[in-house]
Amino acid sequence: MKIEFAPLNIPLRRRLQTAAVVQWVFSFLALAQCCLALFLLLCLSQWWVLAVLYAGWLYLDRDTPIRGGRRSHWVRGWTVWAYFKDYFPISLIKTVDLDPKRNYLFGFHPHGVLVAGGFGNFCTEASGFATLFPGLTPYLLMLPFWFRVPFFRDYIMSGGLVSSEKSSASYILSQPEGGHVAVVTIGGAPESLEARPGALKLQVLNRKGFIKLALKHGAQLVPVFSFGENELFDQMENPVGSPLRGIQDRLQKVMGVALPLFHARGIFQYSFGLLPYRKPIHTVVGRPIQVVQNPCPSREDIDALHKTYLDGLIQLFEENKANYGISEDKHLTFI
Template sequence: MNVPLTMPTLPSVAFPSMPEMPAMPAMPDLPLPEAPKLVPLDVPFPRRRQTLAVAFWMWLLPLFLLAFGAMLYFSYITRSIALVYVIYQLQDNGQQTGARRQQWLRRLPFWVWFADFFPVTLRKESNLDPSHKFIFGYHPHGVISMGAFTSFATEARNVSQLLPGLNIRLLTLDVNFNVPLWRDLLLFLNVASADRKSIDHVLKGEPGDGVMLVLGGAAESMETSPGTNKLILKSRLGFIKIALQHGATLVPTFAFGENDIWDQVANPKGSPVRKFQEAVKRVATFSPLLFHGRSLLTYNYGIMPYRRPITVVTGVPIVCPKMDTITEADLLQYQKLYIEGVQSLYDKYKDELLPNRKEDLIIL
């Protein structure tokens, strides 16, 4: 007998309704990293040579440190040579006595290749009387002041012919002269210390002697950004006082394009990056910059500068009288003349040499 099987009916159970999940916020569209722009294989040899010259120069300081470290490591003989060198370095004060210009070194073809990479061009607004003493003010600072180094620490652009009778020492932080071997290269290239003792020594020298000061310093380097030119100048009175004490002629000098050859990580005032930079600057007198550019193999990734032109123009000289007593009014008077000279120089060439600028000159 077949008995149909029936399943008992289960009572219905009401489950509590699940709360609606909140909608997930839309993810922002993050920009993708730019694809590397590789350097083609068919780049002409002269351009490759220029790029290699810049790359070599940028690696030269660490190579000197590596070489000195190797001397300390290899043998008793090399360590003895290194010890003698350290003793020589400790007692030498060439950076405060006008450097040791070696024209053969400044005239090497290497520096022409280096200058042609950007390229760097050097112009003058007027002739300079070699019977005077000179203080050149260089603007803007940029990341490493490539235009100043190329134009005045080498003969790549024939500065000795363009400004005959002048012996201009490019000045840099004294800390650079603590690096073994690198310091001697700087001295041979006519680079001296930017401290007061060094400046006084040069300006007490022969007629035609002068110094090139990058006036904005570390504070201005933090403002470096392509398409802009912000100068830290209104608070700078020390170089005016020195000019009046020595009766030295002031020469405003502007490097159009100096700020364009590197990008810098955004560091607006108040940002963690800027706070870190300012903290280091208070302790070490220089500011670490997070800059980037190109490399040997790519056009858009690396720490080498971009191939962008720099035109350095020396302006109309401002003759300063020699004063034994200098008042604040005197300082402000000649500072005003100097700032007007910088502004006039910028206004004259900005459309020709900075056609793609984002903003005009700002003097802070």
């Protein structure tokens, strides 16, 4: 394989963008393990008292990830996120104004490999969420497993990440003053195994828990499609029924975390590595679907709203695809 090296005269601005993405990929792939190792080292060192005190804090703070988390406006506004946004670049597009007196459930599609658009738009202020949607506070839901890792949990909560447990979403959507947005990656971890350039396959047909939540709390449903999310990484071929996919599916069921074998470019060369390609991400927030609160929705109620949601998602995609380089003959596939 011929290796294409990056030129030496790259502007400092682009180098800083690459550095910002390096730390983001590191955070996703290795920061949790480093935080756990640090905690264990504290336990075995002369500083074990600090570990004991922190363990006590973890116990007292155990419900915070399911009660809105603990965001830090300082962390969300770090300059590093501006460089992160500009690397791709990432943009957030509003189609209509949203009433800050209502609560919303954003259905984010597709998952992609590392949910770059979801993180950049809803866990930082780099793309201007607060300016586009004044009065709204976004919370990106993440697997509960990660909120059990010492130190790491506090870092991810500072960006607005919260647990994806049902009680967590319910807490956000039940706030009486409104202005809260639960951002749910509908396809979840399994959908990441389908993430590769050109993929338009969404795992949504049997995903109806978010519909029930919206009905129970009267939250307005908003389809969100992130154009370019699947273009960031290549992935080893893993068709359904293949040995690799079988292993990935079993690991996902046991661990709750999918393990896509992805690759793209490196830091100093463009031929291989774990950094995403510099491909633009355009995250389009669609029109809200009005939901009438129903504390005890029937299966028929859920199915009817689910169909309305899918129709809204298709409409959002079809109305915007030509703007972002998708040909007219390409359409969403639901599985």
